[in-house]
Amino acid sequence: VCTSKTDLTGKTVIITGCNTGIGYYVALDLAFRNARIIMACRNAEKANAAKEKIIAETGNKQIVFQQVNLSSLQSVRQFAERIIKEESRLDILINNAGIMHSNSLLTEDGLTTIYATNHFAPFLLTNLLLDLLQSSAPSRVINVSSHGHKIGSIRFENMKCPMLDDGNRTYANTKLANVLFTRELARRTEGKGVSTFSVHPGFCDTELFRFMPSLVQALMTRYPLMKTAKEGAQTILHCALSEGIESTSGEYYSDCKVSSTSAKGRDMAVAKKLWEVL
Ligand SMILES: NC(=O)C1=CN([C@@H]2O[C@H](COP(=O)(O)OP(=O)(O)OC[C@H]3O[C@@H](n4cnc5c(N)ncnc54)[C@H](OP(=O)(O)O)[C@@H]3O)[C@@H](O)[C@H]2O)C=CC1
Numbered sequence: 001v002c003t004s005k006t007d008l009t010g011k012t013v014i015i016t017g018c019n020t021g022i023g024y025y026v027a028l029d030l031a032f033r034n035a036r037i038i039m040a041c042r043n044a045e046k047a048n049a050a051k052e053k054i055i056a057e058t059g060n061k062q063i064v065f066q067q068v069n070l071s072s073l074q075s076v077r078q079f080a081e082r083i084i085k086e087e088s089r090l091d092i093l094i095n096n097a098g099i100m101h102s103n104s105l106l107t108e109d110g111l112t113t114i115y116a117t118n119h120f121a122p123f124l125l126t127n128l129l130l131d132l133l134q135s136s137a138p139s140r141v142i143n144v145s146s147h148g149h150k151i152g153s154i155r156f157e158n159m160k161c162p163m164l165d166d167g168n169r170t171y172a173n174t175k176l177a178n179v180l181f182t183r184e185l186a187r188r189t190e191g192k193g194v195s196t197f198s199v200h201p202g203f204c205d206t207e208l209f210r211f212m213p214s215l216v217q218a219l220m221t222r223y224p225l226m227k228t229a230k231e232g233a234q235t236i237l238h239c240a241l242s243e244g245i246e247s248t249s250g251e252y253y254s255d256c257k258v259s260s261t262s263a264k265g266r267d268m269a270v271a272k273k274l275w276e277v278l
């Protein structure tokens, strides 16, 4: 459990995909801490309903919805432009949104939807907002990854269109990209007041598994060690709020402590090369 007492009065936070699941509970907790929260979500109806719930529960009226579809690079660029124009500061960026489904869908940019949403969008968004994060330092970027990254690998030759790659595990590959992106981002922002962490939230009962067969979903929810979405929010909150963890920038966290990644998750040559794709 995140035990930080940090208050966020005067601070601005962006959380992607926070109308439901783990992101919702991150937003709710940070609203209790008086943050100005920008809910970066794709569905206006769902986002506004979640926003009203958070305002009603916390009394914090500084909750704003800004529409973004993370499976569209144009939408990500437009969102970042609006933020840069309208916001004077950005203290915490939480790249939480993610999807897990078949990789046969392609975006308008010709990317596999799952790779576009889980890796290319947070990669692009963070880089577009980096100057604002740096001018607001000390600031933080949290990238929500998964232990699933441990069976992932990065294949640059078909990263944009992995459906051509038989035997791929696209979700796991995107989560490995999150781990590596975080490590290289930490290297690039060293000494600039921006800290970044990748997080495994735990195996949580959320809508992430909505595209799986209902029988599998039913079996999963009977798994006794499954966390609630609120429990899944804790490590993200720890990385966003805890004092004195800046020296671990770039690391991967699970259960509110630094955790180990796969060997591929420590390959800095691959991490650096991520900046050459897109
Ligand atoms: N649940 C688990 O066991 C685990 C989850 N994770 C990670 O945690 C993160 C949160 O997932 P979780 O809460 O479980 O899942 P949910 O499906 O409950 O929430 C995902 C959120 O992402 C949003 N989203 C999806 N696609 C887009 C898009 N194109 N543009 C904008 N927003 C989008 C969803 O919006 P909408 O409601 O409109 O679909 C939703 O708000 C993900 O990165 C996931 O990979 C990691 C390990 C385990």
Ligand SMILES: CC1=C(/C=C/C(C)=C/C=C/C(C)=C/C=O)C(C)(C)CCC1
Residues within 6 Å of the ligand: 145, 146, 147, 148, 202, 203, 216, 219, 220, 221, 223
């Ligand atoms: C498939 C399946 C199971 C396990 C699923 C697990 C462990 C999923 C983990 C998913 C993660 C970590 C996703 C997020 O990144 C159970 C419940 C054992 C039994 C029912 C079928």
